[in-house]
Amino acid sequence: MSAQRRPETRADWQALADSLSFESRAFIDGDFAPATSGETFTTINPATGERLAEVASCDALDAERAVAAARAAFAAGGWSRLAPGKRKKRLLELADLMEAHKDELALLDTLDMGKPIGSALGDMAGAIACLRYNAEAIDKVYGEVAPTGEESLALVLREPLGVVASIVPWNFPLMMTAWKVAPALAAGNSVILKPSEKSPLSALRLAQLAKEAGLPRGVFQVLPGFGHTVGKALALSMEVDCLSFTGSTATGKQLMQYAGQSNLKRVYLECGGKSPNLIFADCKNLGRVAKHAAAAIFHNQGEVCIAGSRLLVENPIREAFVDEVLAAAETMQPGDPLDPGSFMGAIVDEAQHRRILDYIRQGVEAGARLRVGGQALDGPGLFIPPTVFDGVTPAMAIGREEVFGPVLSVFGFDSEDEAIAMANDSDYGLAAGLWSQDIDRIMRVTRRLHSGQVFVNNWAGGDQTVPFGGVKQSGNGRDKSMHSLQEYSELKTVWMALEP
Structure with missing residues (x-):
């Protein structure tokens, strides 16, 4: 070869x-x-x-x-x-x-x-x-x-x-x-x-x-x-x-x-993981951060243990930021896995395909606001497009359980303490993300997040020199x-x- x-x-x-x-x-x-x-x-x-x-x-x-x-x-x-x-x-x-x-x-x-x-x-x-x-x-x-x-x-x-x-x-x-x-x-x-x-x-x-x-x-x-x-x-x-x-x-x-x-x-x-990605209002360049937040969940069809599946956004920027995430999601649609230009591919098998669609159905029935996606694509193969729910609460299955698919749950928060409490309100502790330009906040929040790894102003950063793993039921x-x-x-x- x-x-x-x-x-x-x-x-x-x-x-x-x-x-x-x-x-x-x-x-x-x-x-x-x-x-x-x-x-x-x-x-x-x-x-x-x-x-x-x-x-x-x-x-x-x-x-x-x-x-x-x-x-x-x-x-x-x-x-x-x-x-x-x-x-x-x-x-x-x-x-x-x-x-x-x-x-x-x-x-x-x-x-x-x-x-x-x-x-x-x-x-x-x-x-x-x-x-x-x-x-x-x-x-x-x-x-x-x-x-x-x-x-x-x-x-x-x-x-x-x-x-x-x-x-x-x-x-x-x-x-x-x-x-x-x-x-x-x-x-x-x-x-x-x-x-x-x-x-x-x-x-x-x-x-x-x-x-x-x-x-x-x-x-x-x-x-x-x-x-x-x-x-x-x-x-x-x-x-x-x-x-x-x-x-x-x-x-x-x-x-x-x-x-x-x-x-x-x-x-x-x-x-498993249900990783929170915290977006504070002082972060720079919402469009760039939104692209990272979208990639954090839609990469590898969302079939990622550290997928940033819980997006926590400070309320003053929430509507604008979600709009930027939706725009980014449009560029991350599934395609032929053999095409080097495809960002997403196929779901691994029929069982996982059904599981993801069932979680989407539960999200709709629970009252979350479906902003984009939510339906399997027609034709041969097992493809589900980027799916975004807003107005998710911690009591909803899509907000608590690992979907292992391209499904993003968006939460709003008003204070740093509220964001930390929401992030830690999970059985899992594999990864967490934090976007802010305030170094004091970064140091406070990273220490209080119950997670095996914390990504600051990036998602999934690291190389072979740093350990990978989690806490709690991760x-x-x-x-x-x-x-x-x-x-x-x-x-x-x-x-x-x-x-x-």
Whole structure:
């Protein structure tokens, strides 16, 4: 793929799509194979309704095989005890392979879950950066020497956990995979990846590249399938030492129960969000800020855990600001995901499509003012345009629950204290935004917002150097940064008695 001319037009991307062949088997212990049961599930292109592939549907038997292979690989030490510099070299080789095949990897995510190809290419850049960051970090993490008297020597060592199971979502398939897999592999663990059944294709292609990069057998495995089968089996396994998950809060709670029922494996969760975006009247350039506020909810069809789905606007500017948001929304309409000019693509599947439309119906019935959108688009594919509700109250479902679609709820506020109270009135605490030119206000409000991350005069800013995660029912633990790498290692204390 890398030797071909880079795709630039919709026709180029369609031609590349037509040339692809999909790996659809599970990757267990270094080889691709059907599920033990022989069962498969169909993955669909949501933009066209066309069948892409019949993918292996793994279950508990496959999980058992993969866990045994992962444990054996960890015990053998070919990866877990490999010198950090040598692990780094292998992971950098994998990153280079991803770079060489980034168009193909991005296209797989676009075909599988409907996101625009431009967005998918951005995801690939993030995934590759994540792998390279963690690869470069692993030979720069030091242990500690504790302060003791001359009669003792105390060391604090960092060691890999063992077997890590990573369960990733469908909205950013390969980028979320990188966020979980890269630090776990870098730390020396054996990793079993369970991609979403809605978007498994890029994970299976990654397995091919990992094999080509020379990762030992059993160190990285991919089990496509459903959460209630193979996902549950991994969570209940007595031989899995850590479970890392991104997805819904309800599923996250269930996984914590499974961990408690089994071996008390550590569980890192990045769950749902209902993120507030606070617009104060002193912010500059309402049109520019409105474009950011619109993109904060309509990017990736609103299928984003940190989507700025609650827009809190100071009342003196509320009407003017909402008008600017509506104007921005007109430029963000859904289109063919293979068209590089499309801002939004298709909703991932029929179930999510119905869920979003049901929330829109509830918003209308609750008395919120529908300003734009609200109806599915006609024709093939699953498309919903930007939808904006004004006059939303905290009691309404669209104002409290995670819709995970292109639906914006607008609230008004009269004071700073009221804005903070409204922002914090949520079960979630994944992200929050704040737009103001008053530095004193910025410092006050950022400290009082109950959120794992706060974006000031931007939305979703950051890079691989800063942690990503939430508080309250948005989960625990962090992706990205050195904090994530440390979560996939265990501390060991060594206390030596010295002869006088």
